[in-house]
Amino acid sequence: EPEVTQTPSHQVTQMGQEVILRCVPISNHLYFYWYRQILGQKVEFLVSFYNNEISEKSEIFDDQFSVERPDGSNFTLKIRSTKLEDSAMYFCASSYRGREGTEAFFGQGTRLTVV
Amino acid sequence: AQKVTQAQTEISVVEKEDVTLDCVYETRDTTYYLFWYKQPPSGELVFLIRRNSFDEQNEISGRYSWNFQKSTSSFNFTITASQVVDSAVYFCALRHGSGNTGKLIFGQGTTLQVKP
Numbered sequence: 001e002p003e004v005t006q007t008p009s010h011q012v013t014q015m016g017q018e019v020i021l022r023c024v025p026i027s028n029h030l031y032f033y034w035y036r037q038i039l040g041q042k043v044e045f046l047v048s049f050y051n052n053e054i055s056e057k058s059e060i061f062d063d064q065f066s067v068e069r070p071d072g073s074n075f076t077l078k079i080r081s082t083k084l085e086d087s088a089m090y091f092c093a094s095s096y097r098g099r100e101g102t103e104a105f106f107g108q109g110t111r112l113t114v115v
Numbered sequence: 116a117q118k119v120t121q122a123q124t125e126i127s128v129v130e131k132e133d134v135t136l137d138c139v140y141e142t143r144d145t146t147y148y149l150f151w152y153k154q155p156p157s158g159e160l161v162f163l164i165r166r167n168s169f170d171e172q173n174e175i176s177g178r179y180s181w182n183f184q185k186s187t188s189s190f191n192f193t194i195t196a197s198q199v200v201d202s203a204v205y206f207c208a209l210r211h212g213s214g215n216t217g218k219l220i221f222g223q224g225t226t227l228q229v230k231p
Contacts, residue, residue, distance in 0.1 A: 031216075031217050033217070033218075033219075035219075041223075042206070042221045042222065042223045042224055043160070043206060043208075043219075043221040043224075044221070045218045045219060045220070048216040048217060048218055050216070055216045056216035056218055089158060091160060093160075095217055097217070102165075102217075103150060103162045103165045104162070104217065104219060105162060106152075106159065106160035106161075106162075107159070108157075108158065108159040109158050109159060109160075111158075
């Protein structure tokens with residue numbers, strides 16, 4: 001069964017360092033997303049990506065964040081200068097359609113710890 | 116504004132009991148979509164169900180059933196004869212029908228503990 005794959009599963013980084021979280025969405029999906037979940041809290045939307053551009057972003061997704069689809073399979077989230085409050089589980093998701101109610105499938109998450 | 120409220124923070128039941136997880140949503144859209152996701156202790160988010168706003172038919176899938184009531188803006192989830200493996204955090208989520216992004220708005224989640 002097709003699935004969304006995220007690497008690494010856990011990353012520890014020092015404050016101020018850049019991190020890149022990687023995702024391989026399901027191959028025939030067209031919409032890609034990043035969400036984050038601070039420990040014990042709800043899942044929060046960061047950004048959606050369609051047709052090689054950002055289609056929507058949240059207030060959390062400030063200039064420190066960027067996304068890229070460098071080739072036909074990968075989808076990355078970059079945090080330029082990490083802060084302690086960036087520590088969270090980051091989920092990548094993909095769906096076949098965005099406007100219609102097609103469900104998003106999530107990866108297993110990358111736990112980012114900023115020290 | 117769009118919002119999802121899961122008022123139950125934690126529920127604890129004994130195996131084989133039935134349990135209902137509540138979800139209340141707010142939206143101004145006439146077309147929208149509702150979802151339930153399960154987050155087991157391993158951390159991943161597992162899709163359970165999608166319901167369109169124009170389809171109020173309730174759904175049953177094995178031990179799981181969902182009750183969608185537009186009049187009360189609720190989309191409740193019932194597990195019949197709960198099992199220990201049902202222990203997880205359950206999230207209700209809303210997606211509006213307009214726009215092209217597919218952004219999900221999640222509730223706070225309900226932690227379900229099923230004891231043997």
